[in-house]
Amino acid sequence: MxxxxxxxxxxxxxxxxxxxxxxxxxxxxxxxxxxxxxxxxxxxxxxxxxxxxxxxxxLLPNIEISKNSLSNLKREVREVNKDLVKTNRPSIANRLSSILNTTIFEF
Amino acid sequence: MLDSFLIRYLGMNDGQFMTLIDSLIPGLYSFGYALIPDELEAEQLFVDAYSVFVIRESEYIQEVELGDAKERAKVRRFVQAQICSDMVELAAKRTSHLIGLFRKKGDELAFYKLNLLQRAALYMKENMGMSSQALQEILALKKHQVTEVLYNGKALLKELSNTEFVNE
Structure with a gap:
């Protein structure tokens, strides 16, 4: 041994x-x-x-995800993504103001 | 701020990043259930941890390369570890409000008599095949602390599984 x-x-x-x-x-x-x-x-x-x-x-739990839970979670993840993209997308007013602030011609 | 790269990654339903997240869902849901033994709570735990991860790691997501299999495996390990870490942190805050769930289901399984850290460590080590190094990072513990949590968790689990209330 x-x-x-x-x-x-x-x-x-x-x-x-x-x-x-x-x-x-x-x-x-x-x-x-x-x-x-x-x-x-x-x-x-x-x-x-x-x-x-x-x-x-x-002795450890090993629960398998149900089809229902899996499709719920896939949907929820995409909802989270959409919300994050929405909240972080600049508004039209902000985009317009950033365009107006851009120097197009220099004299 | 999320820029167009992140919008492209997250906005595409069939994008590579989303495919990776989809593949992680079953394992992370089961991990959530090991932390809080309730289907809806486990689902919510995953969704909330995912939200926290995306907000915190938006820069990483923008820059991540999912080109070859080796890179994908590396990213997969990182994302899994990050979400696991957030799930443990969130579960720790919720557990005190959900004692009823543990009373109901804890009598059925010795596992739910362990504390949160022991459950998380044992589950990640034995069911998810994570290394001690990964556990150190996820649980923010030192090497000897991980060894202690695993050792005590295993010992207690064996002891509890042999007691009458579990086998009734």
Whole structure:
């Protein structure tokens, strides 16, 4: 066990956790997979950690959005966009005044 | 002030930016439900956080490049993190007014017995696959604080899931 932990900088268990969280580089992920394939002790640790992660995930809510809510939210997002564009679009009076303030001819 | 570039991004229903936002809606809605267990509140949380994000990040939206897949993934992560952060902040302000929802649904799920920070961190880490670095930025916490929130959250969740009131 200690030999396995020392085989990888930072410890094998920590590396398995990072692997399962998807936080490892491709190179390190391949290393974990190779160790797990060759070492029964590593394979055991990997299975235990995977099971623990699955257990934890099962305790979290994972509600799927309904079609109705999804279309509501898509509509609402577009409404928000429209309102923001409207409130930030300069009025005709402002646009006219900015045109009138522009120097067209210089003498 | 929003200029013509932003109007172009936001005004187009089929624009790339809107496609990106549309693709984020299901995940962010579920995250909203993890923060406040009510369909309408979760919807509202997302809409309000989106509004805050667009107003605050209008300059970023104007300049953002959605060219290749790598860039799109980077923008997607940034937008998701920003909206998540605003959702947590808004939920923190609303939670005290919505205690009834937690009483009703909290007895059904040990998860809703955790505090807001623990729920947010655990959900983003386990269900959205976010890194600890991302959690630090979203929750404005230091590395050791994120580790502590996750550790305590996991421990409490396991303990609560084994208690009788949850399994009844």
């Amino acid at each position: 200690n030999e396995l932990e020392n085989q990888v900088p930072g410890g094998f268990s920590a590396m398995v956790n990072a692997y399962l969280d998807g936080n490892l580089s491709q190179e390190k992920s391949t290393l974990v997979e190779e160790i797990v394939a060759l070492n029964p002790e590593a394979s055991k640790i990997f299975k235990e950690r995977t099971a623990q992660k699955e257990e934890l995930k099962a």
